[in-house]
Amino acid sequence: MDNENFGLAKSFSSAPVLSISPHTNFSQKEQTDIEHELNEQVGTTGEYVSEGFCFKLAPGQDQIGFMRSLKEKAPKLTDFAKGTTTLAFEFQEGVLVAVDARATMGAFISSNNVRKVIEINDFLLGTMAGGAADCMFWEKYVAMQCRVYELRNGEKPSVAMASMMLASIMRQYRGQGLSMGTMFTGSDKTGASLYYIDNDATRVKGRLFAVGSGGTFAYGVLDTNYRYDMSLDEAVNLGIRAITSATFKDSASGGVVRIYHVTNHGKWNLIHDAIDVSELHYQFEQNKGHTGRGNEGKPNKYL
Amino acid sequence: MSGHNCVAIATDTRLSTQLMTIDTSFQRVFKVTDSCLMGVSGLGTDVQTLQLTLRSFYFSNSLMKFKLNLYRLKEGRDMKADVFSKLVATSLYEHRFGPYFVSPVIAGLDKVGENEYSPVICTYDSIGYREHNGQFEVAGTGAELLYGVCETFYKPNLEPEQLFEVISNSLLSALDRDSLSGWGAKVYLLTPTELTVRSLKTRQD
Amino acid sequence: MDLENYTNVNIFKKVYEKREVSSIHNVVEQPHHLLKDNTQHAKGGFNPYVNNQGTTVAIAGKDFVLVAADTRISQGFNILSRDYSRTTKLTDQCVITSGGMVADIETLHKLLIAKVKTYQRQFKKTPTVESLAQLLGNTLYGRRFMPYYAFNLLCGIDQNGQGSVYGYDAIGSWDKLTYGVQGSGSELGAPILDNQFVGHNYLVKTLPDDVSVVEDTGKDIINSIAERDIYTGDQVEIVIVDKNGIRVKREPIRRD
Numbered sequence: 033m034d035n036e037n038f039g040l041a042k043s044f045s046s047a048p049v050l051s052i053s054p055h056t057n058f059s060q061k062e063q064t065d066i067e068h069e070l071n072e073q074v075g076t077t078g079e080y081v082s083e084g085f086c087f088k089l090a091p092g093q094d095q096i097g098f099m100r101s102l103k104e105k106a107p108k109l110t111d112f113a114k115g116t117t118t119l120a121f122e123f124q125e126g127v128l129v130a131v132d133a134r135a136t137m138g139a140f141i142s143s144n145n146v147r148k149v150i151e152i153n154d155f156l157l158g159t160m161a162g163g164a165a166d167c168m169f170w171e172k173y174v175a176m177q178c179r180v181y182e183l184r185n186g187e188k189p190s191v192a193m194a195s196m197m198l199a200s201i202m203r204q205y206r207g208q209g210l211s212m213g214t215m216f217t218g219s220d221k222t223g224a225s226l227y228y229i230d231n232d233a234t235r236v237k238g239r240l241f242a243v244g245s246g247g248t249f250a251y252g253v254l255d256t257n258y259r260y261d262m263s264l265d266e267a268v269n270l271g272i273r274a275i276t277s278a279t280f281k282d283s284a285s286g287g288v289v290r291i292y293h294v295t296n297h298g299k300w301n302l303i304h305d306a307i308d309v310s311e312l313h314y315q316f317e318q319n320k321g322h323t324g325r326g327n328e329g330k331p332n333k334y335l
Numbered sequence: 336m337s338g339h340n341c342v343a344i345a346t347d348t349r350l351s352t353q354l355m356t357i358d359t360s361f362q363r364v365f366k367v368t369d370s371c372l373m374g375v376s377g378l379g380t381d382v383q384t385l386q387l388t389l390r391s392f393y394f395s396n397s398l399m400k401f402k403l404n405l406y407r408l409k410e411g412r413d414m415k416a417d418v419f420s421k422l423v424a425t426s427l428y429e430h431r432f433g434p435y436f437v438s439p440v441i442a443g444l445d446k447v448g449e450n451e452y453s454p455v456i457c458t459y460d461s462i463g464y465r466e467h468n469g470q471f472e473v474a475g476t477g478a479e480l481l482y483g484v485c486e487t488f489y490k491p492n493l494e495p496e497q498l499f500e501v502i503s504n505s506l507l508s509a510l511d512r513d514s515l516s517g518w519g520a521k522v523y524l525l526t527p528t529e530l531t532v533r534s535l536k537t538r539q540d
Numbered sequence: 541m542d543l544e545n546y547t548n549v550n551i552f553k554k555v556y557e558k559r560e561v562s563s564i565h566n567v568v569e570q571p572h573h574l575l576k577d578n579t580q581h582a583k584g585g586f587n588p589y590v591n592n593q594g595t596t597v598a599i600a601g602k603d604f605v606l607v608a609a610d611t612r613i614s615q616g617f618n619i620l621s622r623d624y625s626r627t628t629k630l631t632d633q634c635v636i637t638s639g640g641m642v643a644d645i646e647t648l649h650k651l652l653i654a655k656v657k658t659y660q661r662q663f664k665k666t667p668t669v670e671s672l673a674q675l676l677g678n679t680l681y682g683r684r685f686m687p688y689y690a691f692n693l694l695c696g697i698d699q700n701g702q703g704s705v706y707g708y709d710a711i712g713s714w715d716k717l718t719y720g721v722q723g724s725g726s727e728l729g730a731p732i733l734d735n736q737f738v739g740h741n742y743l744v745k746t747l748p749d750d751v752s753v754v755e756d757t758g759k760d761i762i763n764s765i766a767e768r769d770i771y772t773g774d775q776v777e778i779v780i781v782d783k784n785g786i787r788v789k790r791e792p793i794r795r796d
Contacts, residue, residue: 088685088686089685106591109710132540140726143707163711166711169684208685281356283356325359325534326360484735
């Protein structure tokens with residue numbers, strides 16, 4: 033891959049094409065004719081050359097200090113889309129992934145219908161907690177690296193390897209202000225497996241995770257009802273149940289539930305796309321004989 | 336929000352610490368006199384504010400009740416909503432240097448003539464600046480969101496049932512965009528003859 | 541870590557480089573204010589950001605997209621301009637509209653135009669809205685460590701002829717929407733849009749099909765926001781994108 037024009041999309045998208053290391057400096061690269069012409073026309077010298085995969089940094093030495101003080105400098109800027117309940121667990125038929133769909137900016141709900149499971153490729157899934165942009169971008173980057181690996185070596189990378197790619201990136205950017213807590217799951221020759229990776233470059237292989245602000249509430253339901261030898265139906269219901277109760281308690285989670293199932297033989301399926309958690313809450317409460325408003329046992333006092 | 340010979344307060348029923356919901360049937364609106372309602376929303380949702388919200392409960396019920404009763408004994412009649420709204424302002428200002436972190440809303444009706452009532456709608460900052468424009472006032476975490484919808488949907492001189500529709504629509508739309516409010520809502524509709532309280536079904540997430 | 545290695549701002553590099561001691565000793569170097577490390581300046585260091593505010597609303601329809609934006613630029617409590625257009629045409633079927641810092645908005649819009657041109661020359665076709673959406677996401681993320689202070693909506697007609705709106709945060713997380721509102725009045729505008737185009741408590745979205753109705757709604761929303769948001773006002777700029785191209789019109793609203 034020493035031909036730097038590999039992939040025509042190079043000058044168009046910011047996707048990296050040359051190296052696995054995001055730190056490679058492309059500024060020394062020769063400009064193509066088109067770029068020259070455009071620079072004259074539009075006058076975006078410098079900006080345009082820094083294409084490829086080179087993050088532009090603030091001028092000055094104290095980059096980390098700059099990132100830390102962003103909040104005071106640009107008030108709304110750092111209110112990135114945040115807030116989540118995501119969970120995933122291994123069971124005998126693979127891995128079940130359940131997520132909510134709310135994105136909040138401060139107290140403001142910016143969306144109630146976000147796709148928090150990133151379909152990396154047809155055998156890998158990643159969930160999204162923390163900064164939405166960080167998760168989305170780097171998981172897509174891993175998708176690209178996986179494809180490159182497949183083309184070079186003629187076989188798909190293992191889940192362990194793909195998750196290591198993501199963890200390595202996080203290690204390189206540690207302390208730079210990325211925000212990501214992802215459950216990386218997929219299915220390869222050895223069956224389905226599940227990893228937790230976060231922005232401190234933690235990479236843990238495990239059986240049951242719940243990540244995000246509502247994660248603690250989800251753990252309550254999960255740990256109580258989890259068994260390894262569950263059937264798929266039971267697992268799906270448990271996922272729905274855990275997400276619903278977490279969205280009820282946690283104000284930064286909500287919207288709809290999405291359920292994915294990663295099978296043991298190299299593929300994942302979308303089981304449920306968008307069930308409204310509020311309706312689920314009323315349904316569950318009414319099954320118990322409650323109204324769903326949470327005022328059972330209280331005198332009906334208005335004033 | 337005010338209408339023709341009627342006023343209404345709409346409120347959610349959630350009590351929380353930061354992101355965690357504590358109670359979903361919390362009472363925020365109190366009856367002051369037969370013609371005046373007071374809603375109190377605590378600012379912020381951290382643990383401290385939880386205590387302060389409870390203190391505001393004490394504040395709105397006990398402290399104000401004492402002053403109201405004193406007025407009743409002295410004057411031999413109930414306090415008018417307008418007078419009460421000014422009393423709240425001065426009471427808040429008494430704590431100028433250690434204020435209650437609350438933003439109350441007052442909705443009341445004062446008799447100004449035969450079958451003619453003037454609405455009293457006002458809100459305060461935490462040290463007792465009284466703001467009133469006679470149309471609608473909002474307070475609490477979703478204030479910005481509510482301003483947007485109220486500004487769009489509000490018309491002067493609505494009849495009680497129309498007012499109920501408008502205020503419910505405004506509140507529900509704002510609640511769906513505010514992560515810190517919701518989990519049930521109540522609408523208090525006050526006319527010269529009666530007070531109607533309705534519960535609204537809201538999202539529970 | 542040697543951060544110089546991945547900074548591409550060559551102008552700044554030169555400024556920060558320590559000058560070599562001159563061989564002629566009797567030449568006294570004049571201190572230059574930029575020679576000092578920026579971090580040693582005021583507390584908090586280098587601050588390139590200022591918020592110029594402004595609100596923009598975009599609504600997708602069955603075969604059109606409508607953008608309604610105000611035209612006010614302000615800094616603090618001062619108004620810098622009353623007729624700034626925050627919407628830029630990228631292709632015949634696609635516009636971008638942003639709120640935030642004007643310098644960043646203009647740079648970003650210019651950069652996108654350049655990228656569209658590059659694309660057109662390389663592939664001999666106009667980029668679709670979908671590919672522009674991904675492009676904008678990557679462009680914003682490319683500045684992850686010194687983000688553009690711009691909150692964008694990318695609006696256009698997709699390949700099926702349907703209107704689509706893509707909403708972004710400052711660092712390039714994006715999503716396809718049917719309507720969006722960005723900028724200083726976003727909190728005031730969002731619940732109104734919800735009420736008009738979704739109906740509260742419903743997640744099912746159907747696209748409106750009448751341009752004039754949507755246009756009125758868009759104008760009303762900007763008008764309502766202008767009542768309460770001091771950074772929004774002066775004029776409402778309506779941009780309608782449909783299969784015939786792009787139409788722009790302006791109407792005055794309150795100027796106080």
